[in-house]
């Protein structure tokens with residue numbers, strides 16, 4: 004049973020736009036899912052984690068037939084990362100109503116509870132630039148859940164309030180501190196020592212945010228790390244679960260050295276990176292050339308790592324004169340064909356694609 008990584012939208016701020024032909028700039032705005040099937044993560048019930056929700060990700064999820072997200076994580080509050088939030092929150096509730104045969108909307112809100120939306124305090128609550136300032140009218144359909152700081156592993160309690168009055172009052176979700184661990188795969192740790200949830204009370208992963216530099220109009224910008232168990236090392240019940248990290252970045256131009264040096268970024272199972280231009284060094288986004296050095300620093304060649312290049316635009320390359328056209332898919336594929344370390348695979352992410360890890 005494998006973890007699924009879906010890239011619903013892989014375009015940058017210049018993505019799928021009005022008046023541009025279908026053969027160019029056809030990529031949707033950013034949205035990435037990590038789907039943990041039931042039983043995949045240490046035997047726990049599964050989860051659908053969505054990171055950012057640019058349009059038209061909901062339509063792509065409907066076409067792919069995936070179940071609605073259990074949780075949404077927002078890397079920052081730019082339009083190309085949350086433009087489909089209204090559609091998502093409403094579509095989820097309407098789908099739940101139809102499937103359960105519930106006809107009254109108010110009753111459905113109480114029964115199913117809001118969709119938790121998790122981000123840094125500034126990303127959610129900044130008075131002008133926070134997500135809540137733009138989507139506050141979705142109250143009842145979403146619950147805003149700020150993370151308690153950066154670089155702290157946290158667990159997310161399952162919304163036990165969906166069918167209980169007490170839970171629905173509190174929205175049923177809490178973020179609890181979990182024991183800190185560092186490094187890539189942890190082998191030989193018992194479930195108790197590892198701190199990873201093995202009961203039904205928490206979603207089957209831990210999460211932390213690390214800060215990144217992006218734009219002054221995106222306060223609280225971060226990348227997310229999700230740590231989960233990929234089955235067992237050795238015999239079941241013997242050596243214990245094997246943990247790997249899944250890293251999904253939002254937009255960034257750069258990061259502090261202590262972030263780049265974080266051991267938690269070493270050899271993740273999957274690394275989804277904002278790669279906005281091939282060559283041009285933009286003001287707000289990393290280029291493929293800049294990311295190549297990060298990929299080199301974050302991989303050892305001793306673990307399987309899948310790198311997905313995301314948020315592709317190339318418009319900055321066009322403006323800075325590197326190409327006489329906006330780089331198209333062929334340009335991206337050619338540029339990403341560089342040699343890597345053993346066990347490291349670098350791919351251009353495609354809209355609606357699923358990678359199983």
Ligand SMILES: [Zn+2]
Nearest residue numbers: 016081083254
């Ligand atoms: Zn963006």
Ligand SMILES: [Zn+2]
Nearest residue numbers: 079081221254
């Ligand atoms: Zn942005």
